[in-house]
Amino acid sequence: MVTPYNKGLDGMKTCWIIYNPVSGRKKFAAYLPVVEKTMHELGYEISVKPTERPRHATELVKEACYSRIDMLLISGGDGTVNECVNGLAEAQHRPLIAYIPSGTACDIAKTLGIPKNIPxxxxxxxxxHAVDMDIVKGSHGYFTYVNAIGNYVDISYVTRSKWKRKFGYLAYLFTGVKQFFTIPMIKTEIEHDGGVSKGYYSLIMFVNSRRVAGFNIIRRPVLDDGKIDIVLYRYVPLLNNLLYAISFFFSPPKLPGVTRLKTxxxxxxTEHHRKWNIDGEAADSGNQTLQVIPKRLRIIVHPKRAKKYFHHQERGSTDV
Incomplete structure (x- = not known):
């Protein structure tokens, strides 16, 4: 049994460093002494918690919340962040999150202006500079930035790990080439704040971010307005990849065959057999119910991104 506490030795603030030791190219562990030194200088008592198995980060974060830890410094890819969010989303005490990305894509880090360079x-x-960010509760748990089904969405988890470590983001492109000629036709009905959208789609995305899979999908997202962006790509024979290319590389606000909504x-x-992609990880196929949970995640971001993507909270740094 863990005994709840709030402060460390001599009244110091407490920080758990939770990291995925196999994420990306395994660089974070080499920087641990630097990270620990920096956090000590900021007044934190440190505990280091490497993950040991899938969903271990969720278990560790739940323990940290129960123990009333002040800060969680997370390092890993988008999947590690997702596990952490699922650990704290329903907790009464939710620590401040600091994030050092060490995965392959790290879409949420790029949206929040957090570089992979550890220093x-x-x-x-x-x-x-902390902000309160929306998250979304879905049928398969909570997610921070994307819930999608359709073409190319499984690239992040079907691409071999050794390819990702060797080639980085290029490994995703190699896998994507294989799906160029296999466009799915997904019969779907979606109820949302504005009514009902239904038809045959090749790609459906619920997005709470600017970037997905390395592309700027939402030009100017608002990440604290209690709403999520929906992007629907109609199934258009022979033209689907053209729609993707124009949308992903140029991000036009309006494009025939592409519907954008907020809800x-x-x-x-949907009865389609394809699995959902939730924050870069595979989830079961089938129906979904989604609900935005406003401002549930308190996270440190680049000050410029706070001003750009967070419009419904006070500006300025926080002292925790």
Whole structure:
């Protein structure tokens, strides 16, 4: 049994460093002494918690919340962040999150202006500019930035890990080439704040981010307005990849065959066999119910991104 506590020795603030030791190219562990030194200088008592198995980060975060830890410094890819969010989403005490990305895509980090370069990421943490960010509760748990079904969405988890470590983001492109000629036709009905959208789609995305799979999908997202963006790509024979290319590379606000909506909740009905992609990880196929949970995640971001993507909270640094 863990005994709840709030402060460390001599009244110091407490920080758990939770990291995925096999994420990306395994660089974070080499920087641990630097990270620990920096956090000590910021007044934190440190405990280091490497993950040991799938969903271990969720278990560790739940323990940290129960123990009333002040800060969680997370390092890993988008999947590690997702596990952490699922650990704290329903907790009464939710620690401040600092993030050092070490995965392959790290879409949420790029949206929040947090670099993969560890010393530079530590500088962002030192600035201590925290925001309250929306997350979304779905049928398969909580997610931070994307819930999608359709073409190319499984690339992040079907691409071999050794390819990702060797080639980085290029490994995703190699896998994507294989799907160029296999466009799915997904019969779907979606209830949302604006009504009902139904038809045959090749790609459906619920997005709470600017970037997905390395592409800027939402030009100017608002990440604290209690709503999520929906992007629907109609199934158009022979033209689907052209729609993707124009949308992904140029991000036009309007494009024939592509519908963009915002909603606080959604109900998705589909019998397609394809699995959903939730924050870069595979989830079961089938129907979904989604509900935005406003401002549930308190996280340190780059000050410029706070001003750009967070419009419904006070500006300025926080001191925790």
């Amino acid at each position: 530079k990421a530590l500088e962002i943490i030192k600035q201590n 606080s909740q959604a109900k998705v009905v």
